[in-house]
Amino acid sequence: MMNKRQSLSGIFQLIVTAPLVFGSVVASAYQPDAPHEKARQANAKAWAKQDADIDARLAKLEERFGKKPNIIYILGDDVGWGELGSYLGGKLRGTPTPNLDRMAAEGLQFLSHYAEPSCTPTRLALLTGRHPVRTGVDIVLWPGQKQGLAPAEVTVAELLSGAGYHTAMFGKWHVGDLEPHAPENQGFDYAYYGLYNGAIYSWANQDAFYKSQTLDGVGHFYDFPGTLADYEKKYGIKILGALEGRKGRGRREVARLTSESMVEMEARSIIKIKRFIQDKAKSDKPFFLYWASYAQQMASSPREYRFNEGLDYRNNQSAELAQHDDYIRQLLDTLKQAGIEENTLVIWVSDNGPMYAFWPNAGYSWLRGEKGEVYEGGVRTPGFARWPGMIEPGQTALDLISVTDLFVMAARIAGAEDAIPSDRVIDGINQLPLLLEGEGNGRRNYLFHYSGKDLAAVRMDEHKLHIKQGSRGGLPNMEIYNITRDPGEKFGAMYSQLWAVAPFQRLIGSHKQKIQEFPHREIRSGLFSNK
């Protein structure tokens, strides 16, 4: 594909490699989605100045530490908006989260962070800076599927590796079973990972699951009658366990997984993470660490965290969250002890909203909807960024931020923005101004919420449009919410907000036009064994 826009983009890239003249305009080299492209043009001068200021701060920091900043991205699993103390949850829901709350309080808490509505899609979005639908994988992957993260996609780990970073991944990978999809082949020097969530391993482990249930309910769907081996044999689908991969050296299975050993894997991850941080702190190269924690979707929990004072001590979700919170403490303490907290950006976000089907072992949200839906409860997640000395503590920000933005920000921090490919649309937006200059400095005023292949909802400033299936006699079939006035999406009648239809249609049109110019990657799908 080579069209006018692309060749223009190529010329633009060529020009901006003359840094003395165009300096901070480098930030504009890659291909954004249409609305951001427009915003970049409209705000070119102001943003260039702001970027130059930020570059100066980054340069000063680099001078002090003698290397680029370290970056740690942490993903929670199904942690809902309203579950952590900083979102009116915590002790209110029976599980205090003092360390996650401390991380939020020591930095900037996002009030409007958005992920994709489910597990695989969010991981793809974080890794590629793109809506998963563009990458050819728009679904949650199941064992044995041949789809996965295409080698032609450029991951944040590849970018940062190319920029001289140590790169490591821990936890739930879940973007493809096969070796080409694996983290050690997608930019990570080292990875200690599992391919799926906890639930899947519980299929074969129902006794342990039932035993771990609380007084509040019973498990009701892990009903495969037999062991993991029975399952694999019966259906010819291999379910890989805990894997360890090293760039250029392949991977090996280091443990079979059960719901108990999932817990063990999480416990080993934090040990490995601390060791990685301690080691790399001494290196003359910075590091990028991606920790896709299994908390809180395992079907078991570590005994030592089950005794939360006063409540549901046998509830796995609660114990897993308590465990994760304590691991966060260990991680932050390690950064401090290694003397690198002022040179390390840590961002924590959840991958999607709660999965109520797992109740009472489920996350929770104040918002309407759940994992899998594009109502706020599915896509708006807790999140915060901490970087002592760079991010002012004690802030909250309403600015929209997407998990795709993490890709661009990492590239920007690492000085690797030029390496972002310009032959595809990058949905991520540089949100460093939001992080470093606070609320109101976000550069995103729209969101496209996909449900599989379908554009299911669109955010435009404070309004959100849900696109419903089917016709309505020629009228648009939609709900429109003012998310500021109505964050719980209770009042979506279109007729009282007809004014918004045309502006939304124009926004969607520009997005679809861009897809025509840069079509989605196509991946032959498959539901076959990877054995």
Add this chain to the structure above:
Amino acid sequence: MMNKRQSLSGIFQLIVTAPLVFGSVVASAYQPDAPHEKARQANAKAWAKQDADIDARLAKLEERFGKKPNIIYILGDDVGWGELGSYLGGKLRGTPTPNLDRMAAEGLQFLSHYAEPSCTPTRLALLTGRHPVRTGVDIVLWPGQKQGLAPAEVTVAELLSGAGYHTAMFGKWHVGDLEPHAPENQGFDYAYYGLYNGAIYSWANQDAFYKSQTLDGVGHFYDFPGTLADYEKKYGIKILGALEGRKGRGRREVARLTSESMVEMEARSIIKIKRFIQDKAKSDKPFFLYWASYAQQMASSPREYRFNEGLDYRNNQSAELAQHDDYIRQLLDTLKQAGIEENTLVIWVSDNGPMYAFWPNAGYSWLRGEKGEVYEGGVRTPGFARWPGMIEPGQTALDLISVTDLFVMAARIAGAEDAIPSDRVIDGINQLPLLLEGEGNGRRNYLFHYSGKDLAAVRMDEHKLHIKQGSRGGLPNMEIYNITRDPGEKFGAMYSQLWAVAPFQRLIGSHKQKIQEFPHREIRSGLFSNK
């Protein structure tokens, strides 16, 4: 009515008038509901010691200021749980509430404050310390009804007046049209008040209402075709306007009400409130001030508060909340300037959850349900207590607290606990230990939620039972929620929580037994004109 329990209670009162022997046991003189009676017996020693410690602190404060502490109770109107900044609302919902948030941060924020599910019932509960059903009025009153706050009820204003307090009331009275129900005849030295909410005055004022609507919606129910005078003439129902009453001198109407003049009345209230505080600060007697603010249920708003930055500047609810927040600033500043903030307890709570029927001019809650319902959204409200030097700042508390508790606490602070009548059940519980010693020191572990005459839900520790109408073939027809795990009441299936049925039945049984011993007051109801 004179039964065994009552006569025992009488003897008990007699005994405890010997303060040297029984000291802090005085706190137990009045007749609580059955579960608290049991708790008082079980905790007699520990609570007596705690009460003695608190008495010592109060005595020290009295020595310093030369009088008892002042008490200010403020009621919001339909302000939902989730609407203020301290409940993850504020700027997130488009209306920052910096002063209400500051009040919360400077004291103790209640995470589990409960009101009655609607307007009149909550006002009655606050004034009498009793569930309204016991007082003979269990409904929201409409103009022309002859029911109201029975003269035989003892109000917090009567108690405090008897204990030497100046007493004043401002705002929405709404517990009866007739003179015997009026604040100046129910213990208040002075009252500047209206009988109803804003909506009712908008019946005759629809043009102004429609003009004030936002882009987000239109008014849809204020459809009486005509003026207030037309309405009164047609139906023979007199709707009183703004009233001014003085103890022993009756009342007079000082203004007819329209939705605009409601706003005016609110603006005049804060001026009068500030003057009252300034005057009484110099008195050698303490004061009790009850401000039942009209915010945020008026159908208009003051122009100067309509321009909230960035959002919905024409939305009345938003402007009213901004106005109220600013008035709170003025009130707190006045206390400070008068040098009495350390001798003044201020408690702010809302009267019930949001009334979505008024959308887009409605309050908002993160919780399920709305005003009128006993789901959490109807009865759990924001609330906080501030008392510099006495209440540690920066606290939040999960402890259950009921609006009825405010009655008992005021009596306790004023040294008027002995004057609480013991011939009736007082639902309020002394929660001064919670206020003064923090989370975990609350003395309430149950709540009875009434819907009109019906006991509709019961809270027991962290569980809540909803009693549903009709039979279920002999099985109890109920929903049971773990409110800690599931504050949004999403998972109420009874069958997974069968263990809780019997304990709940026992709790309800003890409550009903107490009603047999102390039957509800009976008031001849009437839907006739008071003209």
